[in-house]
Amino acid sequence: MNAPPLRHGIIGTGFMATVHSRAVRRSSGVLSLVAGATPESGQAAAVSLGARAGAADAAELVASPEVDVVHVCTPNNTHAPLVRLALQAGKHVVCEKPLATCPDEAAELAGLAAAAGVVAAVPFVYRFYPTVRHAAAMVARGEAGPLWLLHGSYLQDWLSTPGRSNWRVDAAQGGASRAFGDIGIHWCDLMEFVTGHRITALVARTAVAHPERAGSVVTTEDGASVVFETDRGATGSLVVSQASPGRKNRLEFSFDGTLASLAFDQERPEELWVGGTNGNRTVLRDPAALDPAAAGYAVLPAGHPQGYQDSFDAFVADVSRQVRGDQVPGLPSFADGARAARITDAVLRSARTRTWVEVPA
Numbered sequence: 001m002n003a004p005p006l007r008h009g010i011i012g013t014g015f016m017a018t019v020h021s022r023a024v025r026r027s028s029g030v031l032s033l034v035a036g037a038t039p040e041s042g043q044a045a046a047v048s049l050g051a052r053a054g055a056a057d058a059a060e061l062v063a064s065p066e067v068d069v070v071h072v073c074t075p076n077n078t079h080a081p082l083v084r085l086a087l088q089a090g091k092h093v094v095c096e097k098p099l100a101t102c103p104d105e106a107a108e109l110a111g112l113a114a115a116a117g118v119v120a121a122v123p124f125v126y127r128f129y130p131t132v133r134h135a136a137a138m139v140a141r142g143e144a145g146p147l148w149l150l151h152g153s154y155l156q157d158w159l160s161t162p163g164r165s166n167w168r169v170d171a172a173q174g175g176a177s178r179a180f181g182d183i184g185i186h187w188c189d190l191m192e193f194v195t196g197h198r199i200t201a202l203v204a205r206t207a208v209a210h211p212e213r214a215g216s217v218v219t220t221e222d223g224a225s226v227v228f229e230t231d232r233g234a235t236g237s238l239v240v241s242q243a244s245p246g247r248k249n250r251l252e253f254s255f256d257g258t259l260a261s262l263a264f265d266q267e268r269p270e271e272l273w274v275g276g277t278n279g280n281r282t283v284l285r286d287p288a289a290l291d292p293a294a295a296g297y298a299v300l301p302a303g304h305p306q307g308y309q310d311s312f313d314a315f316v317a318d319v320s321r322q323v324r325g326d327q328v329p330g331l332p333s334f335a336d337g338a339r340a341a342r343i344t345d346a347v348l349r350s351a352r353t354r355t356w357v358e359v360p361a
Helices: 013-024 038-049 058-063 076-087 103-117 130-140 180-197 308-323 334-353
Strands: 007-011 032-037 069-072 093-096 147-155 198-206 223-228 233-239 250-257 261-265 269-275 283-285
Touching: 007 013, 007 058, 013 032, 013 038, 013 069, 013 308, 032 038, 032 058, 032 198, 058 076, 069 076, 069 308, 076 103, 093 308, 093 334, 103 334, 130 180, 130 250, 130 261, 130 269, 147 180, 147 308, 180 198, 180 223, 180 250, 198 233, 198 334, 223 334
Parallel strands: 007 032, 007 069, 069 093, 147 233
Antiparallel strands: 147 250, 198 223, 223 233, 250 261, 261 269, 269 283
8 A cells, every 4th residue: 555645845935945846746745835934925836836735934834734844945044943843843854955054053953853853854966966876886886996186166157247146145144155055065065975085174265256246245255265185085176156157057076086087067967977097988877877876866768868856856755765764875964964064164264264174073
């Protein structure tokens, strides 16, 4: 007998709420409720997202017996109180990153989730590209040899002109870090997931492309450069920007070992480049050619491109599997969200003091 579908509730009405709603449906879940800043916005979003109803507010949604999993898709400064509310109600939680805008609060939420015994996940969805999973399997098998140089970037251009702005530019809503806290943590999570290395120390510089944006003084960074060391003796570098013209969403990495280099570009996700001294090759997202740990995420035949939404769908599907009792390897948890907050804090402290800073484990 099949179990009834999981019932989801989304707090938030923006772009990410749309992404989450699509993933819920594709995981065979039911979108029961949506809550917005007002009852009217929640009702309007319920219609546009295909939910059964709009909730009067977040508290009503969290308390509803018609919701099993709460999705928090609101401005960053509201994440922690909404997550606490959901955990107190015993609900499973998916919280957009950052989990919290300070590391102590993020650690507190991870501890509360563990104590509650619920599934609590952060959508570090770049883990769910099949070619990324294949890279992780190659590293685990030692095919690249010991990794010694880990480098890459995450570049966007949506804030490349001074007239563009949104709530993330306001530190009171988005937190003290914008570019790194919004996208740099995605790269760091992906690096640690694929390689098994952990960043232990870093030195960082932050930069602002436009000191004034849409008539307001900018108090968060447009970009950052980071050099880091890992617990396995590697060194690395990362450049992050939300103001690089022409770069729409270019997350790329190269993880260089003594036997091979592995390179991935999120704008070309069907390919994993494998470099060697005797020749290079490209691994395509073909279920027949991928490692078994990766092939399960290749839901379309080779030649039919998969992208960001497919990765998000896979993430929500894995959340649902874990809610059902499966132990799903690689599901990004609140512990991973707390780690991202610690790395972000280290970047800000280093940029402020212009010194190397240790990253707590």
